[in-house]
Amino acid sequence: MTRLVLCLLITAWPCLALDDAPNWVLEGNAPWQARDSQAEWVFKNQLWIGGGWFQSYAEPPRDVWSSGDGTAWKQVEQNAPWLHSDLPMNITFADKLWIMGGWYKGRLPGHSASNQVWASSDGLKWKQITANAEWSPRLAGGLVEHRGRLWMLGGTENYYFGDDASLKSDVWSSADGKEWKQETAKAAWAPRGYHQAVTLNDKIYILGGGSYTPGYHARNDVWSSSDGINWTCETESAPWEPRLWFSAAVYRGRMWVLGGWSKEKDNFGDVWHSADGKNWQRFETKTCWKARHEHSAFVFQDKLWVAGGHARPLSNEVWSLSLPQSWKPVADAQSLPVITLPVRVHLMQSDSIKAMHTTLTEADVKRIMGKVNKVWSQAGIQFEIESIGPTAAVALKTEMRLKPEFNRVHAMIPKDRLSGSAIDVCYVKEIAPNGFYYGEPIVVKDTAKLKEVIGGLDEPLPRVTSHEIGHALGLKHRQDKTNLMQSGTTGFTLNEQEISTARARARQYLIEHQGQE
Structure with missing residues (x-):
């Protein structure tokens, strides 16, 4: 069964083109x-x-x-x-x-x-x-x-x-x-x-x-x-x-x-x-x-x-x-049919590798996801937590120890614990970037740091999580410091094209994974 799994990564993606939009x-x-x-x-x-x-x-x-x-x-x-x-x-x-x-x-x-x-x-x-x-x-x-x-x-x-x-x-x-x-x-x-x-x-x-x-x-x-x-x-x-x-x-x-x-x-x-x-x-x-x-x-x-x-x-x-007379804004979030996507949160645990051992609690996750839902409310998309729990990291095989970090982290996530019908989010303690996005297993570090911008979110983890959800929903980096898809800042806004793209991908996910039309 196909999975949609978020790996939280702030890396370089092409900017979303706005050349045809009003300026x-x-x-x-x-x-x-x-x-x-x-x-x-x-x-x-x-x-x-x-x-x-x-x-x-x-x-x-x-x-x-x-x-x-x-x-x-x-x-x-x-x-x-x-x-x-x-x-x-x-x-x-x-x-x-x-x-x-x-x-x-x-x-x-x-x-x-x-x-x-x-x-x-x-x-x-x-x-x-x-x-x-x-x-x-x-x-x-x-x-x-x-x-x-x-x-x-x-x-x-x-x-x-x-x-x-x-x-x-x-x-x-x-x-x-x-x-x-x-x-x-x-x-x-x-x-x-x-x-x-x-x-x-x-x-x-x-x-x-x-x-x-x-x-x-x-x-x-x-x-x-x-x-x-x-x-x-x-x-x-x-x-x-x-x-x-x-x-x-x-x-x-x-x-x-x-x-x-x-x-x-x-x-x-x-x-x-x-x-x-x-x-x-x-x-x-x-x-x-x-x-x-x-x-x-x-x-x-x-x-x-x-x-x-x-x-x-x-x-x-x-x-x-100049806005054309036919211009209409994307529908207000309050008038959009809400699309709800399921999420499973894995709190990675490891006695031998401290970097894989998160100290986040269930209360932390609920706070983080509450703010994620506030961010995504502008698009009429919400995330429902199916489960929050500890997940033991897999012991790293000898041949993987010299591999790049993202390969090592990927290898330590137990694939049999991942869901086939929900978005899996895994938190660890410390990795080089704020997170990774693979298209399958997730990783986000609980020590993420971001550059503050005017009007941005008040803590990094909800923003990093929201940002990578954006990637999973088909959005690419757009280097405008106040928006959600900017690299490494606390901005959280989405433009109309991004909202439309994300909603289309969310609907597609529900059809593919849960049979919802």
Whole structure:
């Protein structure tokens, strides 16, 4: 009977080709000075940016630029009348550009937040709609259009010198930007700034955010509301890391989270999307912009765009991503029929060869496989443990002692103990690589070590096991440090092609080994 047995090995395989998949395209470097935290708009078939941040000990810029193609930019205004252009709230509404709130003068004396509201029909001439909106002066809040009204959501009243009391969770709406109505003084979501707000399917969504200083914290929760008053927590912990200073957009019927920053991880360069705020998928491409925070995100000319941001150093790059209108993501894991594969775990034992004697326990294996199942849940594949138990290593024959290590280890695994209907996983103590993959007997060492990457798994063994399961399910190495099939790192994500390939191989396995159709 044919067996599918995993030997855990991190060795060189050809990279999975992504040449035919959508990719980010660098459109060029804009002529405006590299910056972050700027306002951004799409207006009259043009991309627009305004203001932003150069450094903490300087007044923020007040220039306004536009572009019809993301490559050629024109300076529309050098010194707009609004001062608070660092982390303002901005939107296109009622055929005008709008900018409101924001921070002025960084850490310099005279710094302040604003509750001014400005609008312009051409980006050159600006009118102050109100000098003192009903909501308190603030920056880094959410601003969306919903059911014909502007909606202001949370923010912080102080950038560098505030505390938790500076954070807001109030919600305001306005039909004209001048008169504002408080919809709720305290929404169900925790007070925050540096979050994002988007609208999708007649709902407002609040994403992530938190506080920068002095009481830093970051979130990755998602909330939704159809009326701005009653809120539902879609998830307390999205699969993207907690973060501040990220960007968000709605494109191809889904909300997108792009980049950002956290104190623990620094800049992020990941891209995620969701149709409902609850179920998220990571979007991976062969080419992407460098990790960054406080960049602009636009949807323009049927593309998703990223511009500027702090990429260590500040950037003036402009990138675009074009997905065909027929594009559909792989089905959310929650909607995929779950494929369950059986696993037998062998804890190798040897009194004479210490390297073959694992010290893992049954509790360790259950923990490891629990995390393996979390990794593979993104593909709708789960692994059910049939048995966990000690397996005595076979004495090594004299003629095998000078053979390569993988041959010696292979020879010490008793073949009569391997299953013909389940995946066999064997753990040992110490071998040169983290493991071996033969296509029959398994070996993985319980002392595996990996290079940590942003957002990776918190321990090596579940990742090594998951990685080699990927090989057994037809996946090859792909050298992108955040994904599961990268060599020697803690990354765990799969792209759509990998999910499709793995599910097809898993179904084939069930047909071949258990007669399941």
